[in-house]
Amino acid sequence: MSTTLCELLRARAEAEPDREAMTVSGVGTLTFAEWQRRSDAVAAGLLGRGVARGERIGLVFGNADWLEYAVAFFGVLKAGAVAVPLSDRLSRADTDAMFGHCGATLVLRPGELPTAEGEPAPPGAGDLAQILYTSGTTGRPKGVAATHGNLAHGWGGRRRPFAHSRHLAHAFPIGTNAGQWMLANAIGAHPAVVTLGRFTPGRFARMIEQYRAGTVFLVPTMAIELLAAGAHTRSDLSSVLLLGSAAAPLPGKVAAELTTAFPKATIANYYTSTEAAPAQTVMLYDAQRPSSVGRPASGGAVKVATADGEPVPAHTTGEVWMRSPTATRSYYGDDAASETVFRGGWVRMGDLGYLDEDGYLYLVDRESDVIKSGAHKVSTLHVEEAVYQHPDVVEAAAFGVPHSALGKAVAVAVVGTVDHADLRTFLKDRLAPHELPHHLLTLDALPRNHGGKVDKRALREVVL
Structure with missing residues (x-):
């Protein structure tokens, strides 16, 4: 297993330099060798500007800029700095507030990447790598800090995930935990990752057909839009063998309709949070348990407990807790909030739910x-x-x-x-x-x- 994603990228570039790593439909393609070379140049450029280890660097990119964002993100990490990715769809006030909170000293945007010659020293697994800001749907967004070891956990094994696919298609936005997961997939999984600049049901379905994607990831709202527009009836989606839904609960009715729209696909519902990653539960659609979000995967654990962490019996509603299989994340610059949410390797999810007698998790609601x-x-x-x-x-x-x-x-x-x-x-x-x-x-x-x-x-x- 690799200790950092930077090491994993270097290994892929050396072993498969000309292999496609990531494509933005209608924009271009990034090979592993290009990704390695260009991100090295950005890292050297940042160091040439005097960027110090641990310095926070803002990244503001749109979905059409995934290729340049991938280069910028790894350039920041290789320089030993901390990447703070945000979508370019955020307001200027929100962007300024988040960068002000974490003390970002430099902001990179498309076409503004510094470059220079040089090969930077690699960061360590315990070094801070990334700060992701939560969506703020229940209050002020919090900056969730993750180390290199946290981001790389589970990647770099002999068997690469999604080996049944030549391409993995998604439409997750930059600046989200789901988007960062796709970035890691581009390095650590078997298929090349393909995305598009702007999601519409028709464009997404045509992209799946064009690339014969074997694996597809989306959020429930995208699934709902795709079904409502009938996009699955106008494009051939028979290549899809795994359809994953993430970022929000997938309604049972929608999951059932997806089994018809994607006739050869297994429908998988993934449940995690920016705070809990890489811990997650996974549920392969089961008509007998249509609303369950599944059981733990990726070496983590889940429990339903009191506010003090004491487990409650099956079918009893309580707080959902997840245990990370690696070093947990934390709230950047907010020790009090971190102590409330991150406890002894466990993460309070902010959700209410219950476990059945077989250990399947059901969500009741967000506490808020x-x-x-x-x-x-x-x-x-x-x-x-x-x-x-x-x-x-x-x-x-x-x-x-x-x-x-x-x-x-x-x-x-x-x-x-x-x-x-x-x-x-x-x-x-x-x-x-x-x-x-x-x-x-x-x-x-x-x-x-x-x-x-x-x-x-x-x-x-x-x-x-």
């Missing part, structure tokens, strides 16, 4: 999303699963809004042609009275953050 309505606690995930069952609902999001008598009441935003009165009747047999929505609204699209997650704070503002 649970609606306390009168004397009841309502799971927004449970409400959403019921709403999704209506055939005219394309997408749904449940959230709490203020109520004069109950404290909070359930609101549901839907995308689709469903009639509100019909939906209320439909839900009466599927939800308890306190779970039924007090407010229903139809939108053309649900508001999302740059990582593709539904922004429920923005939804509350629509209702209020």
